[in-house]
Amino acid sequence: MTTQRIECHIPLNRVEGDLELRVAVENGRIVECWSSGTMFRGFERMLLGRAPLDSLVITRSICGICTITHLTAAVHALDRIAGVAPPANAVRMRNIALMVETIQSDLRQSLLMFLVDLCSPAFAGHPWHTEAGVRYQPLRGTRCIEAIRETKRVLEIIALLGGQWPHTSFMVPGGVVYAPPVIDFQKSLMLLKQFRQWYERTVLGCPLARWRELTSAGDLDAWLAERESQREGDVGFLLTAGRALGLDRLGIGHGHALSYGALEIPTGSEVVGTGGCLVPAGLVRGQGDVEPFDQRQIAEHVACSWYADYPDGLHPMVGITEPVASGAEGKKYSWVKAPRYAGLAAETGPVAERMVAQDPLYLDLARRDQGISALTRQLARLTRPVTLFASAEQWLTELIASHQDPFYLPVEPLRQGEGVGLTQAARGALGHWVRVENGQIVHYQIITPTAWNGSPRDGQGVRGAWEEALIGTPLPDPDDPVLAGMVVRSFDPCLVCSVHVVGGGRRVLTV
């Protein structure tokens, strides 16, 4: 049998920012892949010489979607430099804002960006295809419209807590800038409960408690067969269509799952976490146990990235962002650096969070699928709100009860020091590494989730997470790469964050 190998660029729409994929195809399947972020971001350089508090305003503009996330990472780094532990109420408020941003992002990505692919003419023969069009067709799909309406309402919580919309910078070293009136917490709780009820009714098709009972792949199969409302919900629809398309066998990458941990449990809270966080930190290699997370194990490589070369990888506290757009053409192919954890090309995001949390459902799915598949990755995103609602409601309840306690501890002006701000964005692990000298930022490095997931090769030639995940994906027609697109979208890529300006919502109109 002869093998025909072709190399081509494949177009990927509905990816935030500028992404190019070059692939080699043999017998209609991808056998090699190079993922390229095509714009230089430059925020790290923009911050040098500025006052430390400027990072709270500037870094949130890296992305139009993840503003609270970057604010969270930036303020955590400054808390460390200030040597302050914010009061419990400030932690609660910060957590709730981040959770709301995550929940709305998970819903919009799933219903407006991922499930839209089911409307592709390439899937016209499937029995669910017509219904997919009714639900998810851009601009008209009933579920798309509902998702926007409902996420618009839940985002009002950030406006209430942040005291401003858009562009809030309500988190500052030492806490938050003000104590909202108790009625704002009550209204936030009402908005969150209404959103949760909509989510249960239409996205899950069952109460959260029923979903939390699932502990194995077999349980998931039984759940899907159990009740019409569960098959008709968006989760059920994703499972039915995803399995029909073989997404449970595609997109299996290196298998290393990384979480920095997020959502610190405030002192005195009734919420129970792991290692002090609701979202635990750790690394899972393949089917292995959870290893403790240590940020000193992170290094960024530039062997294949358009930056001045340095040997091996550098920890972000000593990292260099020196763009070099010429030379080594062919070898260097992306503005995204290649972060590695203990030398591993790890993936991050909601499924990594479930693996690190040792969620038995996801551990079993990974066993059955022989790795983390595109379907499991997307399922974890669409169901992540299940893991957040109860704690967010509890923290709002606690805020109502404790609203007379402090929200801020005074801090001295930030003159000197190093700080690391780590959190979990909607797309996964986000870190800011900051050094301040004489009251000015002298060093700032950011590693975004998509830098982990969409990285190019490192100095050892190891592919990035979705480069690896794409290997084996069918690509019978390079002009219609719908399955390859779904594999990449299962990582929820956000290139404006990962490449070092912009795009973050370019609304330039072109006719």
Added chain:
Amino acid sequence: MKPLILCVGNRYLAEDDTGPRVYDRLCAPPGPPPEVAVLDGGLAGLALLPLLEGRPRVVFVDRVEGFAPPGEVVTLRGEAVAALANGYGHNAGIPYLLAMLPKVSPPPWPEALLVGMAGEPDPSAIERLARYSIEVARHGLDSTRP
């Protein structure tokens, strides 16, 4: 509620900072006229929806391409802008926002207009955009073009 001038764009990117520069000009002393509200919408995209609700008129200010040569003020009706929407992305922008507004927000919907300019406007062009956006916010498309 007052008519709103909603300046959008990325102030950290020269090729997309027309809106923020107009915002800065409108907020410079003595500030905008009291009968008009002005906001910096930044990169918020779909998250701007709540800001539109209850307004009689919303004037977006943004860079536009393909409608007129650089330096010339472009005015578009909301319907024409909404017609440019296709699918959702993080960068879906004003067309998607206006296309979804009547589907997800309760009526009455504001009269939506867009004032923009191609290229990277010089300070005098920013001044013209700022003055014209105020007139459009006050009087709609009956305003005399600059």
